[in-house]
Amino acid sequence: MGGMGRVPPQYREEGYLGDCTLKEISMDYGVPVTYLADVLATWGVPIPIDPNSRLGDMVTGEQAFAILEAIHTLDVAELHERYAEDDLMNLCDYYDLDIKNAFDFCMERGWALPFGVRTFLRVEQEAELLDALAGGNW
Secondary structure, eight states, X not given: OTTTTOOOOOOOOTTOGGGSBHHHHHHXXXXXXXXXXXXXXXXXXXXXXXXXXXXXXXXXXXXXXXXXXXXXXXXXXXXXXXXXXXXXXXXXXXXXXXXXXHHHHHHHTTOOOTTGGGOOOBHHHHHHHHHHHSTTOO
């Protein structure tokens, strides 16, 4: 016995975003985790991005501060409205689209898919994808 297999709790320093995971930041500040991952992907963080990873393990302190600034200055409701209601996989299922074709379409356009097929596209990307692959029948 002797505590084998126990994982120590992750330490979160108050006021330092770098100690928080993307999920924790999302819950603490009410911002969509999709937005956070989208920003990280545009900064060159390798994808897929694990929402359980600590922000400080993925970005510099300056970048973490930039996210903190954005969280406090952007309209959170507007951030939520920027993203589709379904991820790419569910979108394809709903509109009976081939997931490989949809994924390839996204890659050809250089869209970052930080969570792979579980990424929530921005609303303008979703519209472009549906116009192209669903023939505007949506």
